[in-house]
Amino acid sequence: MTIKTSIPESELLSAGHLACQGCGATLAMRYALKGLGKETVLVTPACCWTILAGPAPRLSVGVPLLHCPFATAAATASGLKAGLVAKGDEKTQVVVWAGDGGTFDIGLQALSGAADRNEDILYVCYDNEAYMNTGIQRSGGTPQKAWTMTTQGKGGSERPKKDLDSILEAHHIPYIATVTPGYPEDMVRKFKKARGIKGFRFIRVLSPCPPGWKHDSSDTVDLSKLAVQTGSFALYEIEDGAFRLSMKTPKRKAVGEYLKRQGRFRHLTEKDIVEMQEVVDAAWKRYESRS
Amino acid sequence: MRKVLMGNHAAAVGVKLARTDVVSAYPITPQTQIIEMLNDLGESGQFTGRFIKVESEHSAMAACLGSATVGARSFTATSSQGLAYMHEMLHWVSGARLPIVMVDVNRAMGAPWILWTDQTDSLSQRDTGWMQFYCSSNQEILDSVLMAYRVAEQVLIPAMVVYDGFTLSHTYEPVDVPDQKLVDEFLPKLENAYALRPDTAEAFSALPSPKEYYRLKARLDHDMTRALGVFEEAGKRFEEIFGRRYRLIEPYRCEDADTILVVSGAPASTAQAAVDDLRKQGCRAGLLKMRAFRPFPAEALRDFVRPGTRLAVVDRNYSQGHHGIFCEEIKSALFPLKSRPEVYGFIAGLGGGDITPELLKEIWKEADEGRADASTANWMEDAR
Numbered sequence: 001m002t003i004k005t006s007i008p009e010s011e012l013l014s015a016g017h018l019a020c021q022g023c024g025a026t027l028a029m030r031y032a033l034k035g036l037g038k039e040t041v042l043v044t045p046a047c048c049w050t051i052l053a054g055p056a057p058r059l060s061v062g063v064p065l066l067h068c069p070f071a072t073a074a075a076t077a078s079g080l081k082a083g084l085v086a087k088g089d090e091k092t093q094v095v096v097w098a099g100d101g102g103t104f105d106i107g108l109q110a111l112s113g114a115a116d117r118n119e120d121i122l123y124v125c126y127d128n129e130a131y132m133n134t135g136i137q138r139s140g141g142t143p144q145k146a147w148t149m150t151t152q153g154k155g156g157s158e159r160p161k162k163d164l165d166s167i168l169e170a171h172h173i174p175y176i177a178t179v180t181p182g183y184p185e186d187m188v189r190k191f192k193k194a195r196g197i198k199g200f201r202f203i204r205v206l207s208p209c210p211p212g213w214k215h216d217s218s219d220t221v222d223l224s225k226l227a228v229q230t231g232s233f234a235l236y237e238i239e240d241g242a243f244r245l246s247m248k249t250p251k252r253k254a255v256g257e258y259l260k261r262q263g264r265f266r267h268l269t270e271k272d273i274v275e276m277q278e279v280v281d282a283a284w285k286r287y288e289s290r291s
Numbered sequence: 292m293r294k295v296l297m298g299n300h301a302a303a304v305g306v307k308l309a310r311t312d313v314v315s316a317y318p319i320t321p322q323t324q325i326i327e328m329l330n331d332l333g334e335s336g337q338f339t340g341r342f343i344k345v346e347s348e349h350s351a352m353a354a355c356l357g358s359a360t361v362g363a364r365s366f367t368a369t370s371s372q373g374l375a376y377m378h379e380m381l382h383w384v385s386g387a388r389l390p391i392v393m394v395d396v397n398r399a400m401g402a403p404w405i406l407w408t409d410q411t412d413s414l415s416q417r418d419t420g421w422m423q424f425y426c427s428s429n430q431e432i433l434d435s436v437l438m439a440y441r442v443a444e445q446v447l448i449p450a451m452v453v454y455d456g457f458t459l460s461h462t463y464e465p466v467d468v469p470d471q472k473l474v475d476e477f478l479p480k481l482e483n484a485y486a487l488r489p490d491t492a493e494a495f496s497a498l499p500s501p502k503e504y505y506r507l508k509a510r511l512d513h514d515m516t517r518a519l520g521v522f523e524e525a526g527k528r529f530e531e532i533f534g535r536r537y538r539l540i541e542p543y544r545c546e547d548a549d550t551i552l553v554v555s556g557a558p559a560s561t562a563q564a565a566v567d568d569l570r571k572q573g574c575r576a577g578l579l580k581m582r583a584f585r586p587f588p589a590e591a592l593r594d595f596v597r598p599g600t601r602l603a604v605v606d607r608n609y610s611q612g613h614h615g616i617f618c619e620e621i622k623s624a625l626f627p628l629k630s631r632p633e634v635y636g637f638i639a640g641l642g643g644g645d646i647t648p649e650l651l652k653e654i655w656k657e658a659d660e661g662r663a664d665a666s667t668a669n670w671m672e673d674a675r
Contacts, residue, residue: 038490039489039490040489041487041489043357050498051498053494053497054494054497055497055498055499055500056494056497056498056499056503057493057494057497058494058497059492059493059494059497061492062492063489063492064487064488064489064491064492064493064494064495065492065493065494065495065497066357066360066487066494066495066496067494067495067496067497068353068356068357068383068496069353069379069380069383071349071353072349072350072353072356072380074350075315075345075349075350075351075353075354075357076353076354076356076357077357078315078343078345078350078354078357079313079315079343079353079354079355079356079357079358079359079365080357080358080360080361080487081357082312082313082315082341082343082354082357082358082363083312083313083341083357083358083359083360083361083362083363083365084361084363084489085341086312086313086340086341086358086363087312087361087362087363089489092489109346109347109350110346110347110349110350110353112346113345113346113347113350116346117343117344
């Protein structure tokens with residue numbers, strides 16, 4: 001039996017990339033490029049993808065890629081777009097491909113500037129919830145209580161994950177979406193849609209990371225799905241300020257099912273898990289009140 | 292057409308005449324009028340380049356990285372703290388071999404807060420792989436923007452056009468604004484064979500091996516040195532078209548001089564008056580104006596000096612605990628000579644203090660009479 005999907009068969013990611021086994025950020029790139037297609041230029045600051053793209057002169061993606069310094073992705077992409085337009089090319093899609101450190105933290109100022117100017121670019125953050133490329137240090141994207149190399153104390157990361165999507169929403173941009181590779185059809189659809197919108201667009205991809213989250217490399221897709229099914233990660237779109245959940249999950253699985261399969265949450269007590277369930281429930285009250 | 296322009300407006304007119312594709316900039320005193328004027332020229336349709344009003348200088352240079360990578364002629368302007376904030380990006384774009392042109396309007400570095408001129412901001416960027424050209428008049432500012440693009444695009448190295456905050460940036464002078472057709476002749480459309488093409492899947496600035504990195508840096512150094520000749524060629528071509536000649540170093544009344552003032556930027560204009568005064572008093576004074584700092588015109592300098600002629604280097608900048616920066620560079624350039632002239636270094640006018648003809652004459656006499664200390668920086672405060 002052949003299952004017909006809406007996912008294009010064309011591949012712009014080559015098999016020879018340098019990712020770890022089970023890398024969520026690689027699945028993310030694969031589906032993003034299926035949605036975006038050619039006539040795309042990637043701009044990538046320091047992140048795992050600096051390595052995954054391949055050493056010079058190799059390149060693991062089928063579109064041009066400009067490496068840029070850590071804090072500069074959104075500004076570099078703004079200039080690249082302006083340069084293309086100045087040269088008469090209005091149609092090439094300029095896409096930032098950045099990790100959570102380069103987005104939530106060091107790149108936030110440039111990101112805010114570009115969003116504020118409503119630059120005609122798509123900014124993608126593949127969010128693996130810590131500085132994975134430098135060896136798992138806490139970022140603004142790290143969830144509360146998660147273990148990282150810089151939150152090794154008993155309780156893990158003290159602060160809640162930064163609500164970056166709300167920060168972007170406050171910039172009045174035309175499109176914000178969340179995706180994760182466990183739901184490839186949703187992902188491809190949103191990238192295709194984003195490509196057709198003019199102005200500043202932001203997509204955040206939850207990307208499981210086997211070495212950083214301490215899970216088996218075969219669990220990546222399951223965890224990506226469980227993040228959604230437990231409500232720990234909500235799939236939504238915000239179009240011109242209108243919020244819409246992409247998938248209603250009225251009977252959410254218990255958050256513990258997601259947490260217990262990740263070594264970074266191994267130290268959690270039952271009380272911790274109850275607290276984290278409460279945080280997820282409160283977030284969903286807000287989502288549902290907006291839908 | 293002859294117009295009365297302040298230095299900053301001369302720079303903006305140069306950027307417009309260069310048919311710059313993308314300007315990306317952030318306000319900082321005393322540079323801001325450049326980008327204000329470009330914005331005005333854009334709104335009135337006289338300047339057709341794209342203007343990105345970024346949120347910081349770091350992003351200003353990052354946007355130039357993006358635009359220059361696709362082969363667009365790119366420009367930004369800054370001063371002082373803004374230039375320092377860009378530092379990381381300066382290394383990056385020279386490593387990426389992008390012919391970006393930037394104006395740095397010299398302003399001293401804080402702390403404490405200071406608005407007025409000195410060259411420590413630009414000279415602190417010595418090792419970033421940028422060319423640096425220093426201007427002494429508003430005419431030279433406009434012309435240097437055009438020269439900088441031509442040289443930068445031939446050697447694929449970014450170039451900084453540098454001039455004194457307020458002294459030149461806010462001072463009006465008559466400037467000959469060249470005809471657009473002549474500028475187009477001097478500065479053809481940028482065709483960068485190494486630009487990113489959207490239909491070609493190539494990576495830019497991906498990780499090389501140490502061996503490849505070493506070779507890239509050796510090539511950059513080679514091309515930076517080659518730029519000395521390219522600058523001279525551009526100067527000749529500029530003269531053919533516009534009738535004005537720019538050289539890497541420019542001697543004034545040096546033929547029989549005993550002691551020569553070595554000066555860069557606006558004080559080089561003042562120094563001409565000081566030399567004329569000294570000559571009237573019967574002193575054998577000369578002036579050497581330094582236009583290029585990177586590439587450093589070491590060979591031209593070695594050819595120029597005579598063992599018996601003293602040099603009095605005036606630095607409106609410093610490297611703390613050592614010397615003025617031009618002085619260091621000059622001493623280093625002259626070291627290979629078997630018999631070297633005496634070189635005296637003077638620090639003057641930091642933070643915008645006036646460098647008057649009187650102060651320059653005093654400096655000249657300190658050197659000429661051998662009173663200054665050749666082994667250290669001589670700090671010269673104008674008592675007036």
